[in-house]
Structures are given as structure tokens and as C-alpha cells.
Amino acid sequence: MSPTVSSPASTGAAVSDPATSGPVATRPAAAATPWTALRFTGVAKRFDTGTLALADVDLTVAPGEFVSVVGPSGCGKSTLLRLASGLSVPSAGRIEARSDRLSYVFQDPTLLPWRTAQANVELVLELATGAGRAAKAERRARAEQALRTVGLAGFERQLPAHLSGGMRMRVSLARALVLDPDLYLFDEPFGALDEITRLRMQEELQRLVHGGTCGALFITHSVSEAVFLSDRVLVMSARPGRIVAEVEVPFDRPRPPELRFDPQFGRLAAAVSEALTGAHR
Amino acid sequence: MTSPTLTETPSSDPVSGIGRYSDQYRSQGVRRVARTVLPVVGTVVVFLGIWLAVSYLLLTPQRREILVPPPQEVLTEALLRWSHLRPMLRALLLDVQVSMVGLAIAVLLGVLAALVMSQAPWLERGLYPFAILLQVVPILAIVPLIGLWFDYGFNGRVVVCVIIAIFPMIANTLFGIHSVDRGAHDLFTLNRATRWQRLTKLSLPGALPSMFAGLRISSGLSVIGALVGDFFFVQGQPGLGTLLSTYISRVQSTDLFAAILLSSLYGVAVFALFSGLTSVAVGSWHGSGRTARADH
Numbered sequence: 001m002s003p004t005v006s007s008p009a010s011t012g013a014a015v016s017d018p019a020t021s022g023p024v025a026t027r028p029a030a031a032a033t034p035w036t037a038l039r040f041t042g043v044a045k046r047f048d049t050g051t052l053a054l055a056d057v058d059l060t061v062a063p064g065e066f067v068s069v070v071g072p073s074g075c076g077k078s079t080l081l082r083l084a085s086g087l088s089v090p091s092a093g094r095i096e097a098r099s100d101r102l103s104y105v106f107q108d109p110t111l112l113p114w115r116t117a118q119a120n121v122e123l124v125l126e127l128a129t130g131a132g133r134a135a136k137a138e139r140r141a142r143a144e145q146a147l148r149t150v151g152l153a154g155f156e157r158q159l160p161a162h163l164s165g166g167m168r169m170r171v172s173l174a175r176a177l178v179l180d181p182d183l184y185l186f187d188e189p190f191g192a193l194d195e196i197t198r199l200r201m202q203e204e205l206q207r208l209v210h211g212g213t214c215g216a217l218f219i220t221h222s223v224s225e226a227v228f229l230s231d232r233v234l235v236m237s238a239r240p241g242r243i244v245a246e247v248e249v250p251f252d253r254p255r256p257p258e259l260r261f262d263p264q265f266g267r268l269a270a271a272v273s274e275a276l277t278g279a280h281r
Numbered sequence: 282m283t284s285p286t287l288t289e290t291p292s293s294d295p296v297s298g299i300g301r302y303s304d305q306y307r308s309q310g311v312r313r314v315a316r317t318v319l320p321v322v323g324t325v326v327v328f329l330g331i332w333l334a335v336s337y338l339l340l341t342p343q344r345r346e347i348l349v350p351p352p353q354e355v356l357t358e359a360l361l362r363w364s365h366l367r368p369m370l371r372a373l374l375l376d377v378q379v380s381m382v383g384l385a386i387a388v389l390l391g392v393l394a395a396l397v398m399s400q401a402p403w404l405e406r407g408l409y410p411f412a413i414l415l416q417v418v419p420i421l422a423i424v425p426l427i428g429l430w431f432d433y434g435f436n437g438r439v440v441v442c443v444i445i446a447i448f449p450m451i452a453n454t455l456f457g458i459h460s461v462d463r464g465a466h467d468l469f470t471l472n473r474a475t476r477w478q479r480l481t482k483l484s485l486p487g488a489l490p491s492m493f494a495g496l497r498i499s500s501g502l503s504v505i506g507a508l509v510g511d512f513f514f515v516q517g518q519p520g521l522g523t524l525l526s527t528y529i530s531r532v533q534s535t536d537l538f539a540a541i542l543l544s545s546l547y548g549v550a551v552f553a554l555f556s557g558l559t560s561v562a563v564g565s566w567h568g569s570g571r572t573a574r575a576d577h
Contacts, residue, residue: 087467104471110464113566114486123482127472159566 036096037061037183037215038084043093044240045079053079055240057093061183061215066206068218068226069243070276071236077219078107080241081185084217102183103176107191109168111160117171118143118156121178146174149208166197177208184209184216190225202228203257210253223272224260233268235275245275350535359539369540372521373547376507379435379520380551383442384503388496390443391450398451399458399484400476409455416448424513434517438510445506446499453495457488490567493559500555504548 038061045054053076061067071077082088084097085104111120121143125134134142147156150170160168169189176184190198206229209216220226226233227249235245249268251259259265329352336349345351350358359365394412398405420441431437461484469479511522519527521544528537 085471087470100473102471104467106464106467108464110462110468112465112483112486114489114563124468124472126482127469127474127478129473129475161566 037063037065037098038217039094039096040084041094041096043083043090043095045076045083045088046091052240054083054090055242057241057243059234059243061217063182063213063215064210065232066210066216066218066230067232067234068220068230069234069236070220070223070226070272071241072238072276073221075236075238076241077221077236078187080236081187081217081219084183085185098182101179101181102185103179103181104185105172105176105187105189107187107189109160109165109172111168111171113160116157116159117147117152117163117174120160120171121146121175124175124179142178143174146178147171149177150174150204166193166201169193169201173205173208182214184214184218186216186218186220188219188221190222191220198225199257203255205229207254223269223276227265227269227272228255228260233272235272244278245272247272247275347532347534350538355535355538355542358535360542365536365539368519369521369524369536369543372511372519372524372540373543375518376504376511376520376522376544377547379438379442379510380503380507383439383506384446384500386439387443387446387499387503388450391447391495391499392454392492394447395451395454395458396480396485398455405455412448412451415444418444420444420509421513428514432516433514437514438507438520441510441513442503442506445509446503449495449498449502450492453491453498454488457491458484460491461487490559490563493555493563497552497555497559500551501548504544504551508544 038059040057040059043054043057044052046052057080059067069077069080079088081104083090083095085102086097087104111117112123115123118140122139125139125142128134144153144156147153150173152167152170152174155163155167160171163171172189190201193201202225218226218229227247230249233247233249234243235247236242237244247268251265332349332352336345336351340348359369394408398408423444424441427437427440431440465483465487466479469483474482507520508522508525511520511524512526515523521540524540525537525544528534528540
């Protein structure tokens with residue numbers, strides 16, 4: 001545990017410095033502007049029905065940074081992700097994200113039931129067109145690798161119907177990993193899982209996502225999940241959603257499961273909960 | 282065997298224990314066959330019983346000959362007489378051709394029409410009323426027109442067959458395409474799928490179970506369509522429908538019943554064939570095609 005690393009900006013910079021030297025060669029634009037995984041500036045979203053879902057949201061996700069958003073249900077958390085991914089356009093404000101380099105993990109595994117685990121992971125590689133499209137053999141190898149990473153070696157040829165809920169979510173994670181994105185968007189991916197599977201998935205997720213240069217925006221309504229996984233936790237108010245509090249989580253990585261019983265973990269979780277109840281009022 | 286010996290056997294004599302287990306499996310298999318076959322046999326027996334009761338108990342001998350000849354007479358007077366059965370089988374063969382060609386065209390055109398409609402809401406709003414029109418138009422009203430445009434033989438019958446069988450294909454394919462998971466569509470949008478990729482990798486496979494449900498209905502309708510076509514278009518070789526109207530006009534009741542039985546059997550066979558096809562095609566991942574849950 002190192003309380004000295006408190007600023008997420010410096011964490012992000014530290015991680016991205018060695019990394020930007022890599023992408024610079026292939027992406028000259030990255031050298032000109034310091035590269036952010038995701039940035040919202042004064043973003044608002046009003047639905048066609050007239051409901052104001054989000055009002056004046058500012059947020060940044062630095063490369064290598066894991067940011068969670070917690071908030072009461074119906075506060076526009078999912079809208080936030082749909083905006084970030086480009087599935088939906090903001091009514092006001094600006095969103096900067098490299099939409100061609102992101103992976104979206106849905107609330108449900110969203111697997112195609114007629115495709116095997118392996119074929120479901122390969123799907124997103126098949127959909128790529130033009131120069132970015134990998135050859136068939138490479139697609140297979142990458143999908144196999146991704147499934148191995150999430151601990152599903154040996155289950156490649158199973159149909160989703162023959163996998164458990166947790167395994168289906170792992171396939172969904174593998175499908176996100178295989179794209180090797182700059183930004184992960186998670187929409188309450190573990191919400192439907194039982195408590196034990198959920199805790200295990202949290203530990204595996206930080207192992208999978210952390211350590212690279214990719215940023216992650218994680219939506220959840222579990223406070224302990226947010227604190228355990230994140231470098232920063234953002235608290236949203238009830239509709240219209242806006243960010244009302246920000247809690248930094250300075251723990252080192254990888255974080256052991258016992259961290260959840262640490263007094264400082266408890267204090268941070270309490271701070272998030274307090275902000276959440278304040279936002280709910 | 283009494284219960285004390287039963288509890289002792291597995292530990293003291295494993296061999297006989299294994300024997301007993303396999304016996305148990307065998308009797309389970311027999312029971313499963315019995316469960317599927319017995320209800321069918323039972324209903325057939327009840328059906329024959331009602332048939333016999335109606336012809337012998339309700340009707341006088343003269344009326345019996347005309348209205349409901351008993352089953353054994355249908356068998357001996359019509360089905361077992363080659364001179365009677367032969368024209369029926371030839372007619373059936375023609376109906377098989379008409380209905381299968383008609384069904385193939387209906388499936389092709391129906392799926393194609395649904396695909397076109399699924400591409401844009403305005404296309405669906407514009408075209409779907411015509412599909413409904415095809416469904417509700419009295420076939421009798423357009424028969425002269427079909428005869429005029431095509432012919433009064435094979436082609437005309439196939440067209441009637443297509444008109445009768447196409448609507449379930451259109452409606453079910455469209456329903457299947459619309460019921461594909463929204464999240465999966467988002468996934469395709471996020472990965473910049475082309476229209477073609479979305480169609481071939483998501484909409485069509487996702488719609489397959491509904492398409493097969495439509496196919497089962499359409500296959501039955503295509504048999505009806507072939508017989509209805511026979512009634513109207515009497516040129517060329519006679520179909521079963523043609524024979525039915527001949528038998529009625531000549532009061533050949535045993536032949537009439539035999540022909541009805543044959544056409545019903547063909548309808549059942551077609552339905553069973555396409556139900557079987559469904560479980561082969563989508564049974565592994567979709568519940569609708571699964572006949573038995575062998576894996577759990």
C-alpha cells in the first residue's frame with residue numbers, strides 16, 4: 001500500500017510515458033496532443049422523450065487508469081457509457097474518445113447462442129474490415145489466447161447454453177480483451193452474478209485490465225466493487241445525473257482479496273457510500 | 282426380491298449390481314419408447330373405435346356405404362386393390378412434386394421479402410400490407426387470373442400453392458429478425474459491422490428458429506395448397522384433389538376415404554420431416570428444435 005500515489009493524473013502520466021513512445025510511430029497524432037483515453041467536457045443528454053438524463057458531466061480517464069462510476073439506479077450511468085462508446089450522441093458538450101479502439105462489456109454477456117465460445121470471441125475480429133482485419137489463422141490464435149487468459153482453456157468449442165453464467169461473462173471479457181483496446185467500457189458486467197463468482201471476477205478483472213496503457217470506465221452500483229477495482233470512484237447524483245463526488249483509491253496493485261477487510265478500504269467505501277446517500281437525497 | 286437383499290447386493294456382489302443397473306437402463310429405454318409410442322397408438326385406436334361406432338351404430342347399412350364406410354372396407358375395397366390404389370399413388374406423387382416445388386418457392390420468396398422489409402421501417406410499412414393481402418385474398422377469386430397468366434396444369438397449381446404457403450414464411454422470418462437481441466445489435470454497431478455482416482452473421486442466424494417455425498406451418502399449408510390447386514386446375518395429370526372431386530361425384534366412398542387418408546398421411550409426413558429438420562438445424566442452441574434434453 002502506498003498512500004503517496006494519490007493523484008490519478010500522475011499515475012496516468014507515469015504509465016503512459018513509456019507507452020506513448022510505442023504508439024507514436026504508428027499514430028503521429030498522438031505526439032501532438034497528450035493522449036487521453038476518454039474525456040467528457042460539459043456533456044448533457046436529453047432523450048427524445050424530453051427527459052434530461054445527464055447534465056453537465058465532466059470526466060477524464062487517463063491511459064492506464066481505472067475509473068468507476070457509482071450512482072443510484074436510473075441516474076444515467078448506462079447513458080454515460082453509451083455516449084462514451086458513440087452508440088448515442090450527446091445533446092450538448094464534447095466527448096473525446098478513440099471509438100475505433102474501445103471494447104464495451106455489456107450488462108449481459110451478449111453472446112450469440114449459435115456460436116461456440118471461440119467463435120463468439122472471433123466474431124469481433126471478423127467484423128473488422130480493411131487493413132485491420134487479421135487473417136483467419138491469426139484470428140483463431142488470438143481468440144484462443146484470450147480465452148486462455150480468462151481461464152476458459154478447454155471450453156473453446158462449447159456453446160453458451162452449456163456454460164455457467166460466470167463462464168459466459170468470461171467469454172464476454174475475452175471478446176473485449178481480444179481487441180486489445182485503448183479503452184474498456186464496463187456496464188455493470190457482474191451485476192447478475194452470485195456473490196462468490198462476482199468477487200473472483202473482480203480479482204481477475206484487475207489482473208486482466210490493469211498494468212497496460214488502456215483506460216477503463218466501469219459502471220456499477222456496488223460500492224465495494226468500485227473501490228476494490230478503481231483508481232478513482234466517481235459518484236453520480238439521481239436524474240439528471242451529474243458527478244457530485246470523486247474518491248481516490250491509492251492502493252497498490254495487484255490488490256489482494258483481503259484488501260476488502262482493510263480499515264482504509266472501509267473508510268474509502270464509507271466515503272463513497274456517504275456521497276451516494278447525499279446524492280440520493 | 283425383498284428389500285434386505287437389495288441393500289446387501291451392491292457391496293457383496295458388484296457384478297450382479299452392474300447387471301441390475303444395466304437392466305434398469307434398458308427398462309428406462311423401453312419406458313421412454315412406450316411413453317412416445319403409446320399415446321399415438323392409443324389415439325389411433327380411439328379414432329378407429331369412433332369411426333366403427335359411427336358407421337355401425339349410427340347409420341343404416343345403405344347410408345353407411347355412402348356416408349361413412351367402415352375402416353376395414355376402406356382397406357379391402359380401396360387401399361389393398363392395386364387398380365384403385367395405383368391412380369391414387371400417381372396422383373399423390375404429382376401432389377408431392379407440386380407441394381415441394383411450391384414450398385421451395387414460398388420459402389425463397391418469403392425469406393427474401395422479409396429480408397427486404399427488415400432493411401428499413403418504411404419498406405416494411407409499404408410492403409407488409411401486400412403480404413397480408415396475399416394471405417386474405419380468397420384464392421377462388423384469383424383462380425381464373427392465375428389460369429390465364431400461367432396455365433391450368435402444373436404451373437397454375439404451384440402458384441396456388443405458393444400463395445397459400447408464403448405468408449407464414451414472411452411473417453415468421455420478419456418476427457425472427459426483429460426479435461434479435463438489442464445488445465447484440467449494439468455489439469455489431471460498436472464494431473462497425475457492415476449491413477451485409479449484420480445480416481449474415483446476426484439477423485439471419487438469429488431468425489433461424491422463427492424461420493423454421495414458419496417452415497413447419499408453411500409445409501403443411503403447401504400440401505393443402507397442392508390439393509386446392511388440383512380442384513381448380515384439372516388439365517394434365519390428375520392430383521389427389523382431382524380424384525377427390527371425381528370420387529365424390531361418382532359416390533365412390535371407400536376410394537374417397539382412402540384418398541383422404543393418403544393425403545392426411547402425406548401432410549403428417551411433411552410436417553414430421555420439417556420438424557425433424559428444425560431440431561437438426563437449430564436444436565443444439567435453441568429450445569424450439571430440441572426433442573429431448575440428452576445433455577442434461
